[in-house]
Amino acid sequence: MTGQTTHSVVAEDRTAVLRLRDVSVRRYTTDQVILDGIDWTVRPGEHWALLGANGAGKTTLLRLLGALMHPTTGTVEVLGSRLGRVDVRELRARIGHVASAQRVPQDLTAHAVVLTGHSGTVQPLWRTYDDEVRLRAHDLLTELGIKELSDRPYGVCSGGQRARVLIARALMADPALLLLDEPFNALDLPSREDLVEAMHQLAEGRPRLATVTVTHHLEELFPAVSHALLLREGRTLSRGTVDGVLTDALLTSCFGRDITVARRDGRWSAYSGRRAHG
Known part of the structure; x- marks a missing residue:
């Protein structure tokens, strides 16, 4: 019986999309500790929120997950490959990464922007896109609810539309992991809600896809978000x-001031202020 249990645990762990063990990152110039002793496992179909105050280490942690840097100590495995033992260029091609600060030529159409996800380039490599690839780009725009933007220049799209175009672009590689670095940054309320709905539909339609979303606001979490990691001063809280x-207690500890949390119809909200006393 013991052997069967051990085997099942090992088999389950092998399915991990991300596995971090005792990961630390130090800044060599100042010996400042950015991350300290992070242990974390993300499995297929899990949707994680990564939360913490500014300077908590979220950006550094996301760079590790995206194979954009290596830890100072500890091990990071992404999609079954350990950093330091794999060609990170090939690994990055299998990871979907979305950031509001991504460089995108403003004159490219939405369809062309999505196509660049196939080649992993900023500018389109037109000769590398056959009919099947072009159709896939159209299908992804449809999946994200923005097929009508196909011929619209990226530069005249709204913030929410741009975010969905970038997600479609990231999905061109059919990644098992999608990293979202503050995708709701500077969106107005309607655009935020459109993106929340699009992300929820995406999660429901792709049951094996794992996501990690960095955000400052619980209101931005789509209902399918299943897990959360709180960072405080580089450590897992x-x-x-x-x-x-x-x-309430954990978010208060994470951000250093009284926070009240509420959940309604699968959506989260939080506020900080004077509590009512009965």
Whole structure:
């Protein structure tokens, strides 16, 4: 019986999309500790929120997950490959990465921007896109609910439309992992809600896809978000299912001021202010 249990645990762990063990990052010039002793496993179909105050280490952690840097100590495995033992250029091609600060030529149409996800380039490599690839780009625009933007220049799209174009671009490689670095940055309320709905539909339609979303606002979490990790001063304050992590006490500890959390119809909200006393 013991052998069967051990085998099942090992088999489950092999399915991990991300596995970090005792990961630390130090800045060599100042010996400043950016991340300290991070342990974290993300499995297929899990949708994680990564939360913490400015300077907590979120950006550095996301760079590790995207194979954009190596840890100072500890091990990072992404899609079954350990950093330091793999060609990171090939690994990055299998990871979907979305950031509002991505460089995108403003005159490219939305369809052309999505096509560049196939070649992993800023500018289109037109001769590398056959009919099947072009159709896939159209299908992804449809999946994200923006097929009508296909011929619209990226530069005249709204912030929410741009975010969905970038997600479609990231999905061209059919990644098992999608990293979202503050995708809701500077969006107005309607655009935020459109993106929340698009992300929820994407999660439901791709049951094996894992996502990690960096955000400052619980209101930006789509209902399919299942797990959360709280960072405080480079260390893990808490990680696990959203119900156990997104609590008044833990978020108060994470951000250093009283925070009240609410959940309604699968959506989260939080505020900080004077509590009412009965």
